[in-house]
Amino acid sequence: MMYQYDEIDKTLVKERVDQYRDQVARRMRGELSEEEFRPLRLRNGLYMQLHAYMLRVAIPYGLLSSTQLRKLALIAREYDRGYGHFTTRQNIQYNWPNLEDTPDILDHLAEVEMNAIQTSGNVNRNVTSDPYAGVARDEIEDPRPYCEIVRQFLTLHPEFSFLPRKFKVAVTAAETDRAAINVHDIGLRIVKNDAGEVGFKVLVGGGLGRTPFIGKVIRDFLPKEELLRYLQAILRVYNMEGRRDNLFKARIKILVHELGTERFTEKIEAEYEASKSDTRLLMDGIEEDRIRAFFTPPTYESLSDDAPDVDAEAAGNPAFADWLNRNVVAHKQPGYAIVNISLKPMGEAPGDATAEQMDAVADLADQYSLGHLRVTHRQNLVLADVRKQDLVALWKALVALDFATPNIERITDIISCPGLDYCNLATARSIPVAQRISQRFADMKRQYDIGEIRINISGCINACGHHHVGHIGILGLEKNGEESYQITLGGSSDVDADIGKRIGPAFASEDVVDAVETLVNTYLDIRQDGERFLDTYRRVGQDPFKERLYAAY
Amino acid sequence: MPLIKDGAVAEDSWTTVGEDDPIPGGKAVIVGLTRWKDSADDLSGHNGPLGVRLKSDEPPELIAKDLGRFDLIALEFPNFNDGRAFSYARLLRERYRFTGEIRAVGDVLQDQLFFMRRCGFDSLELKEGRNVDTAIDALGDFTVAYQPASDEKDAPVKVRDWASN
Incomplete structure (x- = not known):
């Protein structure tokens, strides 16, 4: 079900916390200046935000046990203001910890085999994956053993800690891309070749930020056992040749872009060939099998895929039926279902959860989903192993927590960064815009009429809210002391990934929700049968949207 | 400047000479890459140990053919964030099989020393004013590691084996 630390993992995390505790003590005694302390705390996930420190904790590939979630709740309650914020990269952030408490928080995390190692800084970050990994019907095999292998390999890597x-x-094994692998520095897709062997398709150089790119395929098929050697080649070339003269051109996507995909690929392949005599990283299956064993599917009950109680409830209860249609997904095991918990009740901040809510979800995970849950890239939670016969009871419990809003992949399922309310990089607020859009479109009937649509909001050009890949993207900027919002259309982070295009001049804060509504109404007027917002946009282009949008102003 | 070698403070027997400085006969000297490229023939007459110092944009590939001539290679960290030399050190050890001394020079932080040793550095020159004692302690911050590197033979750490050989 889940990787468990052995002596090496435990020792490493403990030694890391000890090292950090000493660094904090040196800082508190004044032996380290803030300037000297900065790179050290960053490597342990501690940022200086607008009002206070922010601690980012990794949730490797989004997988959590109920015990771990209760610990996250305890930290929220005892060391923060009672809540945490789930991010687009399957992390959780605490916005109000005291510096002197942070080593104790890391001790708490270590107790439940978690850490904040490399959640910031110029290093490899949390390895992310499909929130339906291991239970999805459309996957070739469970990608999580490889996520764990990559996590370990790139943790405190001696050569790659100052990239x-x-x-x-990001890693996925499914046809549908729920991990946004196209917009990661490295995207790995588990594929089968003509001979039926399983390996990786390797994408490099995707990313958002101020220069967005879709990742380029540099290998159609990499044999599984070569994974670490190939990763080492990519990271080594990047470490030696990535730009260090300009912070804004330092990501690997710029190296790929400047060299061209062909030249870049040649360099990677040359480095990979040159390192082939070193067999230490050639996975021979022993360590791989050890790790894979942790992800053996649970013992499922033998159940019928028919659930008459569920059908009966859905027939007589439209609210339940909506939830069932929207938030519940087919499971590979008959008689089971995947349940999305929407962290986006109408008018609330996307991704936030209180300590009480976390405890309650942990209880639900124990009661209904084999004690585990997942955090999604779209800032929701997932109970992945729910018996269909339990769906009605689970729905009632979620309704009581205000976690049953049936809006997954609908207009109020908004991705948003923390924005100017918290972040010192931000140029505008983003959460309040998300809340206002959520209120404007609160009518569920209207949401269903609009259908699948992704709105992503970032509070600055760094694009933590992934606005480039929203069907409608909103970027908050500051102009003459006023917040303004630029709109992009046509982005996607799915298999049909694309970077959205700017539609025109930015909107004032009080006009941006009207602008979104105008875009949506335009789509409703001109869509053809079965078209999503994105499909209509791709068919007709910007003009019809642009005309309506700017005619009004 | 304080020098750490084999986990202890060490005397520095090497002299770094500038582009136009005379080469002191019989002494252990370190020259820059330009000087080496311009006057390799003159330096071949030097009757003492010879080292070369590479800047962070000078990969070891540039001296690959000459490695047999050097007893020491100093890799420069212009600032602690510039991690190119970590790769250079590993390439020198693992690809070019350089067996002489590899020294880290420049803006070296104590919190990097553990990584440096794993990448094949065996001497570390700290900036003036940095605390040598805490730096030596920092070499022992970790007793385990997740990945093989250049320190395998005498690794002070327990390393996760991906392959069983």
């Missing part, structure tokens, strides 16, 4: 810039890896 030109941050580095993000």
